Amino acid sequence: DAGITQSPRHKVTETGTPVTLRCHQTENHRYMYWYRQDPGHGLRLIHYSYGVKDTDKGEVSDGYSVSRSKTEDFLLTLESATSSQTSVYFCAIREQGANYGYTFGSGTRLTVV
């Protein structure tokens, strides 16, 4: 099973503050993804990465930025958190050779007050 760790697991922050969520993997997978999960919307892609320093936008990227300076770490930053960004955030990696075999982390529950 791919080792994928998200931190923190829970966070409460104030509107307007910057927030960074971390995704760490232990198996050198090339592709990493950030999704947010909201009731009635399922999982929506925020950003993804296809290698160190190689990232691209997903369908709900406004207000978010990402960085990948090492293969194992993919960071998601909310530059100035808003209440609409209250959500559960999931990181995923794509298993080698598997077009659909994403492995998800356990999620970060973020509340913006």
Next chain:
Amino acid sequence: QQQVKQSPQSLIVQKGGIPIINCAYENTAFDYFPWYQQFPGKGPALLIAIRPDVSEKKEGRFTISFNKSAKQFSLHIMDSQPGDSATYFCAASISLAGGGNKLTFGTGTQLKVEL
């Protein structure tokens, strides 16, 4: 705009029943269709997947039926058990230049299997 439409939003069945979850898509560039199962407090986990050139795939009690002409696919759970109570997501994969892919998910179906 939801590229993958999933129904129903919630479903309650009796133990041993066969819940059916349906999904529809528009984009013919989608080339893989996985289903994910999610338990409370956990991330989604891959359950079963199908290619568009196959009409049916079975893995244990889980079956995907795929209708390419109608752009629809569905998940059937045979002999459902209380342990199958979870949220189920359909998804569709699109390939990216350079060899990767990205998944677009449906909105999810909350299944409850009662004794």
